[in-house]
Amino acid sequence: MRSYTLTAPAKINLYLEIIGNRPDGYHELAMILQSIDLADQIEVRSLSVDTIRVHCNHPQLPTDKSNLAYRAAELMTTQFPEAFSKYGGVEINVKKHIPVAAGLAGGSTDAAAVLVGIDLLWKLGLTQSELEELGATLGSDIPFCVAGGTAIATGRGEQLSPLPSLDHIYIVLAKYRSLEVSTVWAYKTYRQQFGSSYLRDESLAARASAVHSGEMVKAILKKDATEIAQKLHNDLERVVLPEYPQVLQLRELFANQQGVLGTMMSGSGPTVFALTESEQQAQAVKLKIREAIPDEDLELFVTRMTTHGIIIRNS
Numbered sequence: 001m002r003s004y005t006l007t008a009p010a011k012i013n014l015y016l017e018i019i020g021n022r023p024d025g026y027h028e029l030a031m032i033l034q035s036i037d038l039a040d041q042i043e044v045r046s047l048s049v050d051t052i053r054v055h056c057n058h059p060q061l062p063t064d065k066s067n068l069a070y071r072a073a074e075l076m077t078t079q080f081p082e083a084f085s086k087y088g089g090v091e092i093n094v095k096k097h098i099p100v101a102a103g104l105a106g107g108s109t110d111a112a113a114v115l116v117g118i119d120l121l122w123k124l125g126l127t128q129s130e131l132e133e134l135g136a137t138l139g140s141d142i143p144f145c146v147a148g149g150t151a152i153a154t155g156r157g158e159q160l161s162p163l164p165s166l167d168h169i170y171i172v173l174a175k176y177r178s179l180e181v182s183t184v185w186a187y188k189t190y191r192q193q194f195g196s197s198y199l200r201d202e203s204l205a206a207r208a209s210a211v212h213s214g215e216m217v218k219a220i221l222k223k224d225a226t227e228i229a230q231k232l233h234n235d236l237e238r239v240v241l242p243e244y245p246q247v248l249q250l251r252e253l254f255a256n257q258q259g260v261l262g263t264m265m266s267g268s269g270p271t272v273f274a275l276t277e278s279e280q281q282a283q284a285v286k287l288k289i290r291e292a293i294p295d296e297d298l299e300l301f302v303t304r305m306t307t308h309g310i311i312i313r314n315s
């Protein structure tokens with residue numbers, strides 16, 4: 001096969017708890033991650049020359065080594081040099097639909113799709129856990145993007161335990177185009193402001209977390225949308241909301257809409273999402289938000305939870 005087209009879904013964080021600092025500078029997390037139907041499209045194609053080329057329809061995104069899709073391809077060339085010399089280089093086309101630097105793992109899911117695509121192009125036959133392990137070397141959220149669905153993520157976010165999939169809950173997403181929040185800044189600021197309140201004893205910390213995220217797990221096992229919405233949690237809101245009043249405003253606006261079961265910022269933001277029972281309710285909420293904020297800089301999407309990670313569309 002000379003080319004593959006893949007669908008790469010975004011994620012939201014239904015739960016994000018920061019347990020403590022890690023010696024490697026990262027943070028120990030307890031998260032529940034959820035794939036959503038909003039997705040980028042990635043095409044990977046064999047090249048006759050030994051090079052990596054990335055094309056992207058998003059004018060602000062680089063196509064060099066700083067693009068995560070490029071870095072994923074480069075990782076494959078260093079991990080599998082024999083296949084690289086046998087099959088040649090790779091051309092990657094990234095069609096962005098997921099807002100950039102939004103807390104929706106857009107770059108991570110593109111990278112996951114490139115790993116899956118090159119595995120197919122080069123007939124490597126890697127298992128899902130091998131692909132997840134490769135992904136973890138590039139970014140903490142990439143293993144989840146490979147797996148998709150609904151999962152508990154611990155460690156720095158790369159250790160996954162799958163949960164029964166959800167797909168019946170609708171979502172409204174809101175993000176200001178011009179607003180970006182740096183993930184590094186969010187974690188660093190959290191550490192500076194709340195670091196001293198971390199639980200010191202690691203086993204205690206793990207137990208305390210299990211109690212809190214456990215409530216969300218119970219709600220997910222029941223597939224109860226109302227209960228899931230009540231248990232939404234994100235520690236990073238504690239630093240992002242006070243610094244970004246527009247995000248706080250969206251959060252409050254969503255909370256006051258009829259039909260909204262619950263609302264939360266996703267990841268390090270600035271996207272805010274709201275959960276609803278039906279598509280009709282989600283569309284009505286989107287309309288109300290648009291009426292309240294006619295600013296074209298505000299992007300609004302209606303989407304839903306989905307059960308899958310990377311999908312291979314054609315070859």
Ligand SMILES: C[C@@](CO)(OP(=O)(O)O)[C@H](O)COP(=O)(O)OP(=O)(O)OC[C@H]1O[C@@H](n2ccc(N)nc2=O)[C@H](O)[C@@H]1O
Pocket residue numbers: 013016025026027028029031102103104105106108138139140141142155156157183184187266267268269
């Ligand atoms: C906040 C979250 C929540 O899902 O998502 P996004 O908002 O990026 O979507 C993730 O933890 C982001 O994951 P990802 O974007 O893959 O992070 P990485 O590339 O591994 O790390 C970027 C930076 O975030 C910080 N970081 C990340 C993960 C972690 N457990 N502790 C950290 O302190 C570190 O400063 C690191 O240098």
Ligand SMILES: Nc1ncnc2c1ncn2[C@@H]1O[C@H](COP(=O)(O)OP(=O)(O)O)[C@@H](O)[C@H]1O
Pocket residue numbers: 061062066067068069094099100101102103104105106107108110111183267268269
């Ligand atoms: N393929 C890509 N898609 C989106 N962002 C990318 C990509 N490659 C690199 N980036 C960079 O990664 C950073 C984080 O973007 P993104 O992955 O969309 O957000 P987040 O980590 O908040 O979920 C941005 O600064 C962006 O420039």
